[in-house]
Amino acid sequence: MKTEEKQDPGSQLIGYNAAMGQALVEEMRRDDRVFVLGQGVATGGWFGTEKGLAAEFGAERVLDTNISEAFQAGVVAGAAIAGMKPVVNMGFGDFALIAGDEIFHKLAKWRYMHGDNFPMTAVVIFPIGAMGGAGPEHSACSEVLGMHYPGLKVVVPSTAADAKGLMRAALREPNPVIFNSSQSLGWTKGQVPMDTDFIVPIGQAAIRRTGNSGSVITYGSMAPRCLEAAALLANEGIDLEVIDLRSLVPLDWNTVLTSVRRTHRGLVVHEAVRTAGAGAEIAARIQEEAFFDLEAPILRLGAKDVPLPQNARLEALCIPSVTQIAAEARRLVTL
């Protein structure tokens, strides 16, 4: 009798949002507790993430809702408490604020405040950031909120492979996860492993580029821009290390601190507004733990402290560009 050898299924070039959807499909096949709800998910989702789900799993597991974010997040919390593994796409991260009680009180605190210990899987997708003229109420980066309400885990993928691997990790995670998907990356493509157990562990950063001149700490939409800036600066003899955090809760402090201790300089870059963004916490923590290894202050680069204007040209001026990142990194190494 012939034994079948397990073949490496290899990888495929697919889009970032589609890769999230691929993890959803595979986990829905594997675990009948997983289901998806949101606005327009039964017709494939606004940004293609849920394409094909309803055809395969039917209306019972792919539920369209009214425009009712508080209900959507609340029903997810209740189903998770009852042992299901719900996924909700909030449409835009901005809309998730309407469901503040359900996400930041109920999902984050329910087990803690009841002194109850049980696996509680729930994935809340926050599509975040600018997508070219979506306006001030459709473009914010609210990922820092998940860091400020203990009890949640928070991820922000920057590649299609990570979008898939982190989504699978979130669906196998016994804690609620805020899954921040970057809108500007939604249609970018990348090689994605097809192994149905491929996972990117939550809490593990990736060193995208090694270097000695300084450490750039970034995530989400700014990761590719930082890499581009690092490639520019390499021509000038500036050799940056680029760390893609991938998760904000838990945050891979070990990778961050090890890198900064070695390069002695750090720059945090994110798309969220600069004031009280994730960068504030990261910079503070680095100086607390690695102050005597530093040659320069930790710098932060984020969006201007304004609601993003709908005019796409003005919007672009608010968000760190490759040129600005490169300029800030140049400043960092000369301080």
Place this chain on the structure above:
Amino acid sequence: MYHRMAVAREIEHVMFKHTREQRFSGWWHPGEGQEAAGIGATAAMRTDDFLFYQGRGTSWAIGKGMAPGPIFGDLLGKVTGATKGKGGGVPHWADRSIGIMGEGATLGSVYPLAAGAALAAKMRKTSQVALANFGDGTAARGTFHETMVHAAAWKLPLVYFCENNGYLVGTKLRSVCPTENIADFAAGYHIPGVIVDGQDALAVYDASATAFERARDGGGPTLIEAKVVRRHGHWAGDPQLYRDTDTELRNYRDPLDVLRASMEPAAADALDAKAMAEVRGAYEAAIAAPEPEESVIWQYLYYEN
């Protein structure tokens, strides 16, 4: 039912005395006068039905089968409490093994959670029903509407149970509500809206049993409104300057007396005595129980395998 109601009442007495003696640092919200609602409704529930309750009194948790021990332990912040020492007045009792799922202390926040549990039951075809218990003051919440729109459309096994005592803390409901009854809202969702005498546990039981049967049979949600009387203030110590209690309580019918009328007096007396002994014993045990270790602060922030 009478025994459980007597237990809930005795806890009220003990907590009244306890807060008066200023040994209590918490936020106790007395439930005296409203016991028939929780006791009558939970008597119609299966053990595995899902209960999401609001924070006044103890009758919902007692009715669903929680013992006084973990309740007092929680109120007094002791390790014997349902929350293992994190509590302090606003109840967060939960015991999923008997369907006590928990309480949302941002009032009126359990509507979508109960719907989520109901959805889980429907998807798993377990014939479980979820109950969302709330006060009249939170029927104006957006999630009341958002949730019932979906629950009615999807025919979720969900029961909305309103305890209408006429007051939102100190604001009279009639000054902020356009309808005479909360149950009137049901018409908009094409679901039954049932008004029941909340001082009468048997009437509450009957209305609840009908709603549960309908939900279990796939008929969808029901909105029950129990007209109840809040015997005391919103919180322990509330001077109630907003309320003419003498006039309002002139014709007050105590829910224990109402149920007692259908019983042998000796049998009721025996249950009273039994309840008193149980509750006093649980209270003394909670007083004697240790405070939690500081490490409880970090407990169950994330799942502990």
